[in-house]
Amino acid sequence: MTIAGRRDVWPLVRERLRARGLRWTPQRRTLVEVLSRTDGHVTGSELVERCRAVDPETTPSTVYRTLDVLEQLGLVRHGHGPDGREEFHVLPQVEHGHLHCSGCGSTWEVDSDEAAALVDALRASRGFDVDLSHVTIVGRCASCQTARVDQSTVGTPMMWKPPST
């Protein structure tokens, strides 16, 4: 049995769509081409921009709708960044989540081994099946903690205490 590698996947998109009664259009071709050159994470609007670089006629709604379709085929996966904006993983090989430092803005990936503790705990206690790829965990990275204590939000102590009752 043949396993399709990263590079083989995109050319097959057309057939995958057709097999489901969906259609192969110039606009989809454009987006797929853009995706095939993309690696890792992109925001929705970045994809719109890149599509426009290929075809200036590109319309946002079409791009977002096509992304929905491609997500159903498992070719992309979307989540939400720390600011709530959409973020896409292209060809997610390994399911992973994200860590985002509110201090410096850096982002790291968290693979399922690292998240296993949480995933297993939730499965055990609640039967909840975590979709790791949709998660962005916000906090402060090591260097931002040792660095200055804060500039604004997160570090500010809550000045009131929980009620004793």
Place this chain on the structure above:
Amino acid sequence: MTIAGRRDVWPLVRERLRARGLRWTPQRRTLVEVLSRTDGHVTGSELVERCRAVDPETTPSTVYRTLDVLEQLGLVRHGHGPDGREEFHVLPQVEHGHLHCSGCGSTWEVDSDEAAALVDALRASRGFDVDLSHVTIVGRCASCQTARVDQSTVGTPMMWKPPST
């Protein structure tokens, strides 16, 4: 040492603001009043609506800017729901995150005990300090798993229903 309970906190907001050189305005009074009657989670736009119910002149930008300020005082905390929209916790007593089922749309709270596994793991391996309150974890709850297999996940066949015309 007095411990301030929930009910005592809001009246003090004015002084807390003034202490920082910030101002107590009618608009802020409106929002604080709305918040004092609010419990648990609210979206930003819900708050705007509720403020408008009190004062129809309410402007969104003012509400959002005031929420930023109140967040710095630790009186509210914001995160992002499964769809990336803003969600506020009012007077967060216990830091907690959220679980959201993509099948049925239900939401549960995850307290720090339950998340301890992940939080500790990330602190140990990376020195990363998780801000649990900002996290929404998406996945499928127990009942939605035993129920039908889904419409929106990787590799799942698309159940395409032609429009009923």
Place this chain on the structure above:
DNA sequence: GATGCTATCGCAACCAATTGCAATAAGGGT
């Protein structure tokens, strides 16, 4: 009570994303 500094307001424009709808065009059948 008047003055002055400046935090805050309201507006209008903008950004990211979504949606309803009429017009267009894939692509299977003949």
Place this chain on the structure above:
DNA sequence: ACCCTTATTGCAATTGGTTGCGATAGCATC
């Protein structure tokens, strides 16, 4: 090559939220 069904497109409008900026108004001081 032509039809016909219906998936898809593009537009315009909507939603949720943010931002720059001139005008307004807290509030500490006199």
